[in-house]
Every structure is written in C-alpha cells, then in structure tokens.
Amino acid sequence: MTDPKDVLGGVALWRRIADAIRLDIIGGKLASGDRLPTEAVLAERFSANRHTVRRALAVLADEGVVGAEQGRGTFVRSARRLSYPIGKRTRFSENLAGQAQTLTSRHLSDRLENASATVAQALGLKAGAKVVRVEGLSSADGRPLSRATTWLDYRKFPDFAARLVALHSTTAVFASYGIDDYVRASTRISARHADAEETQLLGLSAGAILLVSEAINAGLDGSPISYALSRFPAERMELVV
Amino acid sequence: MTDPKDVLGGVALWRRIADAIRLDIIGGKLASGDRLPTEAVLAERFSANRHTVRRALAVLADEGVVGAEQGRGTFVRSARRLSYPIGKRTRFSENLAGQAQTLTSRHLSDRLENASATVAQALGLKAGAKVVRVEGLSSADGRPLSRATTWLDYRKFPDFAARLVALHSTTAVFASYGIDDYVRASTRISARHADAEETQLLGLSAGAILLVSEAINAGLDGSPISYALSRFPAERMELVV
DNA sequence: ACTAGTTGTCTAGTTCATTAGACAAATTGA
DNA sequence: TCAATTTGTCTAATGAACTAGACAACTAGT
Numbered sequence: 001m002t003d004p005k006d007v008l009g010g011v012a013l014w015r016r017i018a019d020a021i022r023l024d025i026i027g028g029k030l031a032s033g034d035r036l037p038t039e040a041v042l043a044e045r046f047s048a049n050r051h052t053v054r055r056a057l058a059v060l061a062d063e064g065v066v067g068a069e070q071g072r073g074t075f076v077r078s079a080r081r082l083s084y085p086i087g088k089r090t091r092f093s094e095n096l097a098g099q100a101q102t103l104t105s106r107h108l109s110d111r112l113e114n115a116s117a118t119v120a121q122a123l124g125l126k127a128g129a130k131v132v133r134v135e136g137l138s139s140a141d142g143r144p145l146s147r148a149t150t151w152l153d154y155r156k157f158p159d160f161a162a163r164l165v166a167l168h169s170t171t172a173v174f175a176s177y178g179i180d181d182y183v184r185a186s187t188r189i190s191a192r193h194a195d196a197e198e199t200q201l202l203g204l205s206a207g208a209i210l211l212v213s214e215a216i217n218a219g220l221d222g223s224p225i226s227y228a229l230s231r232f233p234a235e236r237m238e239l240v241v
Numbered sequence: 242m243t244d245p246k247d248v249l250g251g252v253a254l255w256r257r258i259a260d261a262i263r264l265d266i267i268g269g270k271l272a273s274g275d276r277l278p279t280e281a282v283l284a285e286r287f288s289a290n291r292h293t294v295r296r297a298l299a300v301l302a303d304e305g306v307v308g309a310e311q312g313r314g315t316f317v318r319s320a321r322r323l324s325y326p327i328g329k330r331t332r333f334s335e336n337l338a339g340q341a342q343t344l345t346s347r348h349l350s351d352r353l354e355n356a357s358a359t360v361a362q363a364l365g366l367k368a369g370a371k372v373v374r375v376e377g378l379s380s381a382d383g384r385p386l387s388r389a390t391t392w393l394d395y396r397k398f399p400d401f402a403a404r405l406v407a408l409h410s411t412t413a414v415f416a417s418y419g420i421d422d423y424v425r426a427s428t429r430i431s432a433r434h435a436d437a438e439e440t441q442l443l444g445l446s447a448g449a450i451l452l453v454s455e456a457i458n459a460g461l462d463g464s465p466i467s468y469a470l471s472r473f474p475a476e477r478m479e480l481v482v
Numbered sequence: 483a484c485t486a487g488t489t490g491t492c493t494a495g496t497t498c499a500t501t502a503g504a505c506a507a508a509t510t511g512a
Numbered sequence: 513t514c515a516a517t518t519t520g521t522c523t524a525a526t527g528a529a530c531t532a533g534a535c536a537a538c539t540a541g542t
Contacts, residue, residue: 010259011434011448012499015251019434028359038518049501054519059251070519071509083429086482118269187482188324191432191450191475193252193260207252209432209450234432241327241428241482251499253529279488290531295489311489312538 015207017046017056022065022235026081036066036074059205082140084232085240086213088183099140105168108135108201110161112154119151122216122227130154134161137201144202145237148230156225174225182225185218189239194231202233209234256448258287258297263306263476267322277307277315300446323381325473326481327454329424340381346409349376349442351402353395360392363457363468371395375402378442385443386478389471397466415466423466426459430480435472443474450475 021042024030036042039057043050057074060066068074082099113133120127131151138146150170152160156177163173174182190212199206211232217225232239262283265271277283280298284291298315301307309315323340354374361368372392379387391411393401397418404414415423431453440447452473458466473480 010253010256010446012251012253014499016434016448018251020436023433040518051502052500055499068519069509070507071517073509073518081431184482188479189430189452189482190322190479191452192264193257193450195261205251207257209434211430211432238429238431241425241430255529281488292532293530296529309489310539312487312540314488314539 011207013046013048014052014055014059017042017048017053018059020046021056021060022063025065025076026235030076032076032078034076035072036076038073081235082145082237083240084237086184086187086215087241104139106137106139107161107165108137110134110164115151119227122214123151123153123224125153132157132160134164143236144233146230146232147198147201148228150226150228152226179219179225182217182219185216185222185224187216188214190214191234194233198231202231204233204235211237211239213239252448254287254289255293255296255300258283258289258294259300260476261287262297262301263304266306266317267476271317273317273319275317276313277317279314322476323386323478324481325478327425327428327456328482345380347378347380348402348406349378351375351405356392360468363455364392364394364465366394373398373401375405384477385474387471387473388439388442389469391467391469393467420460420466423458423460426457426463426465428457429455431455432475435474439472443472445474445476452478452480454480 021030021036030036036057037045039050039053042048042053042057046053057066057068061068061074064078065076066074067077111133112130114128115123115125115131117127119125119131120129123129123131125131132154134150134152136148136150137144138148160173163176164170167173167176174180191209192212194202194204194206194208194210196206198204198210199208202208211234213228213230213232215228215230217228219225262271262277271277277298278286280291280294283289283294283298287294298307298309302309302315305319306317307315308318352374353371355369356364356366356372358368360366360372361370364370364372366372373395375391375393377389377391378385379389401414404417405411408414408417415421432450433453435443435445435447435449435451437447439445439451440449443449452475454469454471454473456469456471458469460466
C-alpha cells in the first residue's frame with residue numbers, strides 16, 4: 001500500500017527497542033551487572049516478537065552494552081555516557097580529563113577553501129574569503145567521541161594545520177600564534193542522523209543519532225578566532241552547559 | 242541473511258534522504274523558493290532509486306517543507322528552525338519572543354509522587370521524598386515545540402500545579418511563592434529517538450529525533466527549585482548556549 | 483507545434499523486517 | 513535427578529522497503 005499519508009515509521013522496531021533499552025541503561029534505570037527482563041517480558045513490553053527483541057539485544061551485545069548468558073539471562077555490561085561541559089572556557093582535553101583513561105585526537109585532513117556564507121559570517125569575514133579547514137577525529141579509550149570540522153581565517157592562521165600536526169593540541173597552536181586565552185563565544189546545538197562518512201569514522205551503526213555543536217571561539221576582545229562544527233554520538237556523549 | 246554482525250541499517254533509506262534534504266533546507270543550503278535538484282539527480286546523489294527519493298520528497302511535502310509541481314520541479318516551501326537560547330536566565334516565553342507569533346503552553350497533567358534517585362539528587366532531596374510532577378506541552382504558531390516534565394519539592398511548592406493552571410506562567414507561579422528571581426544552574430543535553438507518546442503529542446513522524454534537555458533551576462542562593470526534563474523536536478528547534 | 487526536461491503512475495521482482503511456532507541447550511533450585 | 517526458567521537455533525509466512533523499467537502528464541523554451 002505505502003500510502004502517501006503513511007508518514008509513520010522509517011525506523012525499524014529492533015532499532016527503537018535497542019535505543020530504548022540503551023537509554024534505560026544510560027539513564028540509570030538499569031545498573032551495571034543488573035539482569036534485564038527476560039526476552040519474553042521485553043517482547044510484551046514493546047509489543048514485539050521475541051525474535052525482534054533478540055535482534056535489538058544482539059545489537060546492544062555487539063556494542064558491549066549487554067551480554068546474554070544462556071539459561072541465566074541477559075546482563076548489563078557497561079554503561080555511562082561521557083559528559084562534555086560547555087562553558088566560557090571549553091578545552092576538549094581538560095573537559096574530559098577524569099572521565100576516560102586515554103584521550104587521542106587524530107588529524108584527518110586539511111585544506112584551503114573559500115568561506116561559505118555560514119563560515120564567513122561566523123568568522124566575521126566576507127563570503128569567499130580564504131579560510132583553513134581542518135578535519136579531525138577525537139577518541140576516548142579507543143572509542144571515537146567526536147568528529148570535528150574547524151575553520152579559521154587564513155590571513156591570521158596560514159599554517160594552522162601544519163602546526164596542529166606538530167603540536168597535537170589546539171590550545172598549543174593558538175598559543176604559538178600569541179593567543180594565550182580564548183573563550184567560547186557561542187554554541188548552537190542540534191541533532192540529526194549520522195551520514196555514511198560519520199557512521200564509518202565514529203564506528204556507529206547506520207542511523208545513529210549525532211549531537212551537533214556549532215561553536216565560535218573568540219579572543220578576549222570578542223573577535224572570532226575559529227568556527228568549529230563538532231559531531232558527537234548521542235549514545236556516548238551528552239553536553240553539559 | 243540478517244547476520245548477527247549486520248549492525249548496519251535500521252533506519253529506512255527514504256527517511257535518511259528526507260532528513261538530509263530537510264537539513265540542507267534548515268541549514269541554509271537551500272533557500273525558500275529554490276528548486277531542488279531533480280529526482281533523478283537526487284537518486285544518484287543518495288545512491289537510491291528514484292522511487293525511494295520520491296517517497297522522501299512525499300514526506301517532506303506532507304510536512305510542508307517542499308512542494309512538487311509536475312513538469313517544473315520540486316521547490317522549497319518553508320524553512321527555518323527556531324532557536325532556544327540557554328543561559329543563566331532562561332524563560333521559555335521570553336526566549337522565543339520574536340521568533341513566532343503565538344506561544345502557548347498547555348498543562349497536560351500533574352501528580353504527587355516519590356522522588357526517583359535522579360530527581361532526588363537534582364533537587365537535593367532524599368530519594369523517595371514527596372515531589373510534584375507536572376507534564377506540559379508548549380507550542381509556537383500551533384506547532385508543538387516542547388514536551389516538558391517538571392519536578393518540584395512538595396514541601397516548598399505543595400499546590401504548584403493548581404497555581405500553574407490559574408496563572409499560566411511558571412515565572413508567575415514562582416513569584417507567587419515569593420521567588421522573584423531564579424537562574425539556570427545546570428543543563429545537560431542529549432538526543433534520542435522519540436517514543437510513541439512523544440511522537441503523538443509533538444505531532445512528529447515515528448523515528449523523529451528529540452533534543453533532550455535536563456535543567457535544574459535554582460534560587461539566587463543556589464538551592465535547587467525545579468528539575469525539568471524537556472524534549473524538543475530536533476527538526477524544529479536548536480539550542481543556543 | 484515540437485522537443486527536452488520534469489513529475490506522476492503503474493507493474494514486477496528482490497531483499498529486509500516482523501511475526502509465529504517449535505524445539506534444543508544451558509542454568510538454577512528443589 | 514527433575515522441573516522450571518531462560519537463551520539459542522531453525523523453519524516458514526507475511527508485509528514493508530527498495531530497485532528496475534516503462535510510459536503518461538505537464539511545463540518551458542525553440
């Protein structure tokens with residue numbers, strides 16, 4: 001039938017069930033080590049077939065969130081979503097210190113381009129002005145946590161990318177340009193589904209949800225320094241204001 | 242086959258295409274009145290069949306975002322996502338003033354309950370303490386924008402719900418308790434898929450994405466006043482810090 | 483009037499998602 | 513050891529999602 005009016009659906013039931021259970025775990029309703037309700041009970045709760053529930057559980061098991069043990073039940077393995085504080089002074093590594101053992105930032109690529117209207121406005125430039133664009137990927141304990149694209153004014157930071165590769169820290173690179181301090185001027189937050197590239201780089205399942213943050217960092221005088229578009233997997237991160 | 246390893250998928254292609262196009266429109270890549278690429282071009286861009294693209298466009302047409310005209314093409318009808326500023330002083334109605342013509346808040350229900358661990362911690366109470374729970378729905382220009390659940394200490398605000406029904410404004414109710422000013426103490430932001438009830442109340446299609454904000458309002462002395470869990474449709478709202 | 487380009491509709495076939503039922507395999511406690 | 517409970521595996525059937533191709537209907541420009 002597939003009516004034009006059938007606007008419902010589009011997200012498979014097994015995925016919605018997996019999302020709901022993951023949410024219960026992350027939200028604290030189920031603690032690490034707890035036994036989940038049996039497959040039969042879950043099937044009834046979600047008005048689904050046991051096989052559909054099993055598929056959802058298989059996905060969660062694959063993510064390491066739960067583990068099934070034949071004859072015993074299915075148990076919560078890990079949990080916890082990392083928190084990323086957003087404030088005046090937002091520094092990736094400092095923010096997550098203490099929440100994870102190892103933090104790594106990988107430089108993916110960089111290039112010169114002409115600023116789009118959006119980028120130009122964010123950086124206070126004219127549309128078409130030369131800007132440096134840097135693509136990066138950050139991980140905690142081996143799990144990708146953020147896919148970020150950063151734009152900077154080429155006139156102010158001509159070799160930003162090269163210095164970033166050498167220094168491995170945004171803060172350090174800014175310091176090398178004589179900028180010892182900077183603040184988060186504005187942050188816009190939205191959410192959407194991940195696209196193919198993001199899915200792959202962040203190691204997500206297709207259809208995963210991303211928190212998208214568009215941030216402008218500015219010097220202490222208020223002049224824009226960088227415009228960053230960061231994408232966080234909603235299942236691993238939350239933003240704290 | 243449906244391997245256990247096949248963790249991919251779960252979100253229908255037509256929905257991902259619809260989300261992507263909507264994002265282009267909201268993000269400004271396509272302005273109101275612009276003609277979309279032809280169905281054939283879109284099909285190639287998304288590596289999908291033309292029929293699948295047509296289904297995505299049908300959904301967007303149903304939402305009023307685009308409109309197809311036989312022989313001419315498909316055109317952008319409306320656009321724009323509302324911005325919800327999050328700051329020290331966060332007042333729903335003030336924040337959205339100027340972005341919409343009419344703002345309405347609907348009281349859905351209220352009840353007394355014993356605080357869960359989460360709520361108790363947020364409000365600085367002991368788990369199990371009596372709290373007032375209020376369910377509400379806010380709309381702008383007739384479109385639902387936020388589904389909120391608010392918890393308050395019963396000892397401090399025993400008849401909060403009744404006053405809210407009478408006064409129609411959270412700020413006014415707090416004022417009636419002698420609280421003339423309060424600030425946003427913390428906000429945690431995450432994202433997930435909408436559940437059945439949220440889908441229905443917010444007038445969304447199943448599988449839509451919500452921005453979830455958990456906010457604690459506090460008096461000027463820092464003592465918690467209310468704990469609110471608000472859910473915004475990501476396709477209609479963005480949060481600005 | 484004609485042509486090229488675009489959306490609208492129809493048929494058909496394949497793969498994925500979901501339901502249904504049955505039984506095996508492992509665990510736990512009586 | 514036995515019975516109850518739970519997860520693991522298999523087969524089968526139905527409907528939704530997606531692909532494929534063909535052609536009709538409409539628009540705009542020549």
